Amino acid sequence: LAGGIAHDFNNLLAMLVLNIDMALVHYRPSDDVTRYLNSAKNAAHSAKTLTQQLITFAHGEISIRQPTHLVALLRKTVPLALSGSNVRGEISAAPDLWPAEVDAGQIERVIGNLVLNARESMPAGGIVTVSAENVVLRADDEVAALPAGSYARLAVADRGSGIPPETLCKIFDPYFSTKRRGTQKGMGLGLTICHSILGQHGGTLTVDSRVGHGTTFHVYLPASRQPVAxxxxxxxxxxxxxxxxxxxxxxxxxxxxxxxxxxxxxxxxxxxxxxxxxxxxxxxxxxxxxxxxxxxxxxxxxxxxxxxxxxxxxxxxxxxxxxxxxxxxxxxxxxxxxxxxxxxxxxxxxxxxxxxxxxxxxxxxx
CATH class of the missing domain: 3.40.50.2300 (Response regulator)
Known part of the structure; x- marks a missing residue:
């Protein structure tokens, strides 16, 4: 049922996005109409993300993966997740950051969910710090049972109120949320889906949090030695x-x-x-x-x-x-x-x- 609904919805979104693209041809980038059309296009992409979340949670999702520069995904996704808010994003990355073989749309979804969570943890405003570095795990490193090897590690850190220890162990459970009822923008599936997507990529998601100091999520993705297209x-x-x-x-x-x-x-x-x-x-x-x-x-x-x-x-x-x-x-x-x-x-x-x-x-x- 979920797959059939998503199929029909994706057909509608395809018509919407293609018509917006054709309309954009007729306007200059500086025109107000261009801004409105791009806003509509961003909304269509958000709708696509919601559809894919439904599919992923219903019965998993087959990834279409290729070697990808992760910094490009960060620069695209972080500003979108923070747009219209009083929270600012800071992005830093190792200049020699290894690429990873990923489904770009799925990893954008992971990054967007994590940044949105960080944004919502600071209702009075603040800074979300997003960083990327290379790490080599040894056999005796205990990172969610990941095998030894080379990984690209992304970190999304906020300066919010933090998550209590008794709550921290539950945050990847479906429908669990630290937000008050009525303030939740999703269905409590965001972190569960992030964890699932990264597991399908051979990586993982970990979290560190201190009450009163903030929370940091770490994304691990196996590094790829293949050239990026x-x-x-x-x-x-x-x-x-x-x-x-x-x-x-x-x-x-x-x-x-x-x-x-x-x-x-x-x-x-x-x-x-x-x-x-x-x-x-x-x-x-x-x-x-x-x-x-x-x-x-x-x-x-x-x-x-x-x-x-x-x-x-x-x-x-x-x-x-x-x-x-x-x-x-x-x-x-x-x-x-x-x-x-x-x-x-x-x-x-x-x-x-x-x-x-x-x-x-x-x-x-x-």
Missing amino acids: PAAPAALPVQPRAGRILIMDDEADLRNTVRVALAHVGYTVAAADDGQAALDLYEQARNAGQPFDVVLLDLTVRGGMGGLEAIKALLAINPKVNAIVMSGYAHEAILQDYARHGFRDALAKPFELEKLIATLDRVLGA
């Missing part, structure tokens, strides 16, 4: 694109939104509402000597052929087909293991226009 461009690409794209999605509004967005940047786009219709269009275009360069396939189609069945048929027609799987079910294992099924890449809904174009560029070898 270049960051996607921060702005919409200036150069127009060229190519023929086929999109298959059973949600008419989302299908049309993606079609218009891709046409806006120069692609020629055709659309189908299920896998069989996509196969028909693909074969027609191929027979006419105008084959599609990339096919975008929604994984789940109600009452019709979905992406998994469609990719098998497409591979039979053309073993070199460039296909991208899309899904509003962020916990789907196929988003992590897409290549094994014949896809060239994967997109979890909702996605921004920049993300969509960057994925197409990657598949097309631009």
Whole structure:
């Protein structure tokens, strides 16, 4: 049930985010309208976070991980979590901080939850200190039973009232909160979800607190020796694109939104509402000597052929087909293991226009 609700909600968010991105193209960064649109976009991302929390707590979540510079996540997430408050954030990091192989969205969620907790512990205002450093744990180090090895350690420290010892051992329990009833902004799942996410990443979350002095949460993530991929461009690409794209999605509004967005940047786009219709269009275009360069396939189609069945048929027609799987079910294992099924890449809904174009560029070898 939770997965189905999240799937539908993520489809709606995808339409919202893509339409905001297209609207932003028509305004300068200094325009008031740009500020309003960016505020709406931030709200959509917050809604995405809530959806993923529901999925994570309901039955876990499959991570889409890649080597990541953690400082970039801190610089993005900390200001958002503190916006509109009287609490200031201070970020410091080792210049040679090791990257970690993480699902960036999930780790942003962890950081955001911890910073929000720190913010709420200081209602009169104050400073949240966020730091990052490299640590090497030995076999005799006792850090939540983590194995010996290299870790990136993040610390989120507040100067609030602290947590009493009798309470400290319960803070990772579902629905437990140190806040008074009526002041809680969440459902008491924040720290439980943080602990779960970090455990799935091979790391952990620890806490130190002194009454009257404040609280510090430590995030441990296994360091990665793999190179970090270049960051996607921060702005919409200036150069127009060229190519023929086929999109298959059973949600008419989302299908049309993606079609218009891709046409806006120069692609020629055709659309189908299920896998069989996509196969028909693909074969027609191929027979006419105008084959599609990339096919975008929604994984789940109600009452019709979905992406998994469609990719098998497409591979039979053309073993070199460039296909991208899309899904509003962020916990789907196929988003992590897409290549094994014949896809060239994967997109979890909702996605921004920049993300969509960057994925197409990657598949097309631009």
